[in-house]
Amino acid sequence: MSPANEPGPTTAAVQAVNLVKVYQTGGLPVHAVRGVDLRVDRGEFVAIMGPSGSGKSTLVHMLGGLDGRTSGEIWVDGKRADTLNESGWAILRRQKIGFVFQFFNLVANMTVADNVELPALLGGSTPRHARERREYLLGELGLADKADASPAQLSGGEQQRVALARALANQPQVLLADEPTGNLDSRNTRDVLRLLGEVHRQGQTIVMVTHDARVAGLADRLVTLLDGMIVDDGAIAPPRRRTKPGAGDVVELRG
Amino acid sequence: MRLPLLALLAKEPAHGYELKQALEQIFGSAYPSPNIGQIYVTLGRLEKDGLVRGVDVEQSNRPNKKVYYCTAAGREALDEWAESPSEGPRVRDEFFMKLVLAPMTGIADRMALINRQRRHYLAIMRDLVEVAEQTDQDNRAAHLLIEGAMLHLQADLDWLERCQEELA
Numbered sequence: 459m460s461p462a463n464e465p466g467p468t469t470a471a472v473q474a475v476n477l478v479k480v481y482q483t484g485g486l487p488v489h490a491v492r493g494v495d496l497r498v499d500r501g502e503f504v505a506i507m508g509p510s511g512s513g514k515s516t517l518v519h520m521l522g523g524l525d526g527r528t529s530g531e532i533w534v535d536g537k538r539a540d541t542l543n544e545s546g547w548a549i550l551r552r553q554k555i556g557f558v559f560q561f562f563n564l565v566a567n568m569t570v571a572d573n574v575e576l577p578a579l580l581g582g583s584t585p586r587h588a589r590e591r592r593e594y595l596l597g598e599l600g601l602a603d604k605a606d607a608s609p610a611q612l613s614g615g616e617q618q619r620v621a622l623a624r625a626l627a628n629q630p631q632v633l634l635a636d637e638p639t640g641n642l643d644s645r646n647t648r649d650v651l652r653l654l655g656e657v658h659r660q661g662q663t664i665v666m667v668t669h670d671a672r673v674a675g676l677a678d679r680l681v682t683l684l685d686g687m688i689v690d691d692g693a694i695a696p697p698r699r700r701t702k703p704g705a706g707d708v709v710e711l712r713g
Numbered sequence: 714m715r716l717p718l719l720a721l722l723a724k725e726p727a728h729g730y731e732l733k734q735a736l737e738q739i740f741g742s743a744y745p746s747p748n749i750g751q752i753y754v755t756l757g758r759l760e761k762d763g764l765v766r767g768v769d770v771e772q773s774n775r776p777n778k779k780v781y782y783c784t785a786a787g788r789e790a791l792d793e794w795a796e797s798p799s800e801g802p803r804v805r806d807e808f809f810m811k812l813v814l815a816p817m818t819g820i821a822d823r824m825a826l827i828n829r830q831r832r833h834y835l836a837i838m839r840d841l842v843e844v845a846e847q848t849d850q851d852n853r854a855a856h857l858l859i860e861g862a863m864l865h866l867q868a869d870l871d872w873l874e875r876c877q878e879e880l881a
């Protein structure tokens with residue numbers, strides 16, 4: 459058995475064990491995440507859906523160490539992570555985690571190209587490799603001609619795509635994303651979908667909160683949250699095999 | 714398929730196989746590839762109803778082929794088709810029937826029903842994503858048809874979420 463198939467926290471790309479988050483702000487405590495168990499294996503693409511306020515953002519923020527947990531465990535690439543301090547998390551993120559937020563957090567006084575190359579350089583890539591990776595990612599996202607722009611010169615949808623390129627720059631162990639297509643029109647969404655599909659086929663592990671059914675349609679597995687708990691977790695059936703490419707049909711699909 | 718075939722014949726007379734090719738070319742992989750038998754059956758019915766007329770055309774060293782024309786009555790049927798509104802959103806939704814009736818009859822748990830349906834919709838979406846990938850980028854009709862199906866699915870998923878919030 460390959461290490462990736464062995465059970466237990468040691469080999470998952472990322473894993474939560476009985477994870478709990480209670481926000482204590484002023485008045486009543488808010489039980490945002492209430493005992494989540496989630497194991498994501500290497501190479502999986504997991505979509506997280508659920509109504510607004512069900513705890514999706516809180517969950518992925520905790521998985522990336524951006525929000526502290528109240529109790530429970532987090533494991534990243536076989537290492538206990540919930541016990542790390544801020545700088546420990548910062549190092550772990552740099553090495554293993556790509557993150558795309560609902561808001562993009564680009565560095566304002568750096569060019570688009572530098573924003574994308576920075577994580578790869580911090581993660582130990584050679585400058586040449588970082589540049590090649592940046593050129594590939596921006597090209598795939600239709601942003602090749604924006605490399606020298608500053609983030610403020612870009613539209614919301616463009617900034618969001620740069621944020622995705624940045625998150626993928628150092629081929630992280632796991633990509634965590636919180637509604638990464640919220641600001642995109644349908645043509646840009648198509649570029650993002652194509653890139654996500656491609657990096658996933660190359661083995662990228664992805665955990666993605668999304669309301670966009672087209673994005674969720676790329677995933678292998680769907681996790682549904684309701685009131686801070688997982689109420690459904692299972693595989694999405696793979697596409698039907700088609701004898702000749704293109705012999706599919708929308709109408710019969712609906713049958 | 715009746716009226717689309719009639720519409721193609723209003724453009725120009727054609728035989729069955731040409732109609733099959735025209736449908737495939739126009740709608741691409743986004744539409745079920747029509748089977749030639751179905752086309753002949755449909756043409757036969759259209760002829761019986763007086764909407765098309767078939768004329769045998771002799772071919773050298775091949776059996777005769779039948780070329781179909783759209784008749785005046787056919788044109789009228791097409792006008793009527795074009796002017797009548799097409800079916801709108803579904804109100805009689807089978808899934809919703811199950812969802813409402815489940816707790817009364819004990820046939821299923823609502824949460825399980827919703828979850829299963831959601832994954833079913835996403836499996837359809839996954840299929841559509843693949844169909845879109847395999848469809849020629851230049852076939853705009855096919856891509857619009859796929860996009861429409863995707864938007865419908867999005868609405869179905871949003872509605873499932875509402876059901877889950879309200880009923881579960």
Ligand SMILES: Nc1ncnc2c1ncn2[C@@H]1O[C@H](COP(=O)(O)OP(=O)(O)O)[C@@H](O)[C@H]1O
Pocket residue numbers: 481482483488489490508509510511512513514515516517
């Ligand atoms: N910083 C915070 N302080 C207090 N409550 C919060 C905070 N962030 C989120 N919440 C609450 O936690 C719950 C889950 O929120 P969130 O994780 O953002 O849900 P989702 O991303 O699914 O919409 C909500 O009730 C929300 O109001």
Ligand SMILES: [Mg+2]
Pocket residue numbers: 514515516636
């Ligand atoms: Mg959120």
